[in-house]
Amino acid sequence: MKVDFSKLDKAFENRVRLQIMSVLMVNESYDFTSLKDLLDVTDGNLASNLKALEKEEYITIHKSFVGKKPNTNYQASAKGKKAFTDHLNALEQLIKQQKK
Amino acid sequence: MEDSKLHEDLASIRNMMERSSKFISLSGLSGIMAGIYALIGAVLAYKTLYEPSKYTFGYEPQAGNPYLQTGVWEELIFSPTILQLLFIAFGVLFAALLTGYALTARKAKKHGQALWGKTSKALLFQMATPLLTGGFLIIILISRGYLGVVSPACLAFYGLALVGASAYTFTDIRYLGICEIILAILAAAFPGYGLLFWAFGFGVLHIVYGSLMHLKYDR
Numbered sequence: 001m002k003v004d005f006s007k008l009d010k011a012f013e014n015r016v017r018l019q020i021m022s023v024l025m026v027n028e029s030y031d032f033t034s035l036k037d038l039l040d041v042t043d044g045n046l047a048s049n050l051k052a053l054e055k056e057e058y059i060t061i062h063k064s065f066v067g068k069k070p071n072t073n074y075q076a077s078a079k080g081k082k083a084f085t086d087h088l089n090a091l092e093q094l095i096k097q098q099k100k
Numbered sequence: 101m102e103d104s105k106l107h108e109d110l111a112s113i114r115n116m117m118e119r120s121s122k123f124i125s126l127s128g129l130s131g132i133m134a135g136i137y138a139l140i141g142a143v144l145a146y147k148t149l150y151e152p153s154k155y156t157f158g159y160e161p162q163a164g165n166p167y168l169q170t171g172v173w174e175e176l177i178f179s180p181t182i183l184q185l186l187f188i189a190f191g192v193l194f195a196a197l198l199t200g201y202a203l204t205a206r207k208a209k210k211h212g213q214a215l216w217g218k219t220s221k222a223l224l225f226q227m228a229t230p231l232l233t234g235g236f237l238i239i240i241l242i243s244r245g246y247l248g249v250v251s252p253a254c255l256a257f258y259g260l261a262l263v264g265a266s267a268y269t270f271t272d273i274r275y276l277g278i279c280e281i282i283l284a285i286l287a288a289a290f291p292g293y294g295l296l297f298w299a300f301g302f303g304v305l306h307i308v309y310g311s312l313m314h315l316k317y318d319r
Binding site: 015018019022023025026027030031034037038039040088091094095098 | 106107108109110112113114116117119120121212214217218
C-alpha cells in the first residue's frame with residue numbers, strides 16, 4: 001500500500017483550521033462569535049488559527065461596527081477555496097488508495 | 101496520519117458545512133403538535149360556520165355560502181362569526197408557535213446548536229418574508245369581504261415559505277411546501293371547500309411530515 005500524503009495541505013492538518021475553512025466554503029462570510037459558538041473553541045485558539053489562515057492568504061478579514069460593537073467577518077479567498085478543494089481531492093485519493 | 105484521522109477529517113468537514121449553514125434543530129414533534137392544533141381549530145371553525153346558533157350567541161349568518169362575499173365589509177368584519185374565526189385562527193397560531201419554540205429550544209440544546217444564531221436567523225427571515233406578505237394581504241382581503249381567498253392564500257404563502265426555507269434547514273421541508281402549494285391551487289379551484297383543504301394542509305400534512313421527521317432525525 002503506497003500512500004502519498006504530500007498532496008495534503010499542511011495548513012489543514014489542524015482540525016480547527018480545517019473546520020473554519022469548511023464553514024467559509026459554504027457561507028459567504030462568517031463572524032468571529034458565530035464561529036466560536038459553532039466550533040466550540042476558546043477565543044485564543046480560534047484567533048490564532050484564523051491568523052494562521054490569514055497568513056497563508058486563505059481567508060480575508062473584514063472589520064466593521066454593528067452599532068458600537070466591533071464585528072469581524074471572515075471570508076474564504078479564491079486561493080483558500082482552491083487550496084481547500086485540492087485538499088479534499090487529496091483526501092479522496094488517499095481514501096480510495098487505502099480501500100484497495 | 102492514519103486511516104481514522106482521514107475519516108474524522110471528512111466527517112468534521114461535512115458536519116461543519118451542514119451546521120454552519122442549516123438550522124437542523126427544528127423539532128419533528130412540534131410539527132405533529134402544530135397539526136393537532138390545526139385540526140382542533142378546523143373543527144371549531146366548522147362548528148362556528150355551520151352550527152352558528154350553538155356557538156355564536158344566536159347570530160345567524162346571511163343565507164348562502166359562508167365563504168363567499170356577502171354584504172358590506174363593515175357588517176362582515178365585525179360579525180361575531182368572523183371575529184370568532186379570527187380568534188380561533190390566532191389561538192391555533194399562538195399554540196403552534198409556542199410549542200414549536202419550546203420543542204426546538206430543547207432540541208437545539210441537545211445538539212449544541214445556538215437557538216438564536218446565524219442559521220436560525222437566516223431561516224426565520226427567509227420564512228417571515230412570504231408569511232408576513234401573505235398575512236397582511238389576507239387580513240386586508242378579509243376586511244374587503246373576500247373570504248374565499250383565505251384558505252388558498254394561507255396554503256400558498258405557507259408553501260412558498262417552506263420551499264424557500266428548505267435552503268436553511270432540512271431539505272425534506274421542500275416536499276411539504278410543494279404539497280401545500282398543490283393544495284392551495286386545489287382549494288382555489290374548488291371554492292366552498294376551503295376549510296377542508298386548510299385542515300388537510302395544516303393538520304394532516306403537518307402530522308405526517310412531523311412524524312417522518314421525528315423518525316428520521318430526532319432519534
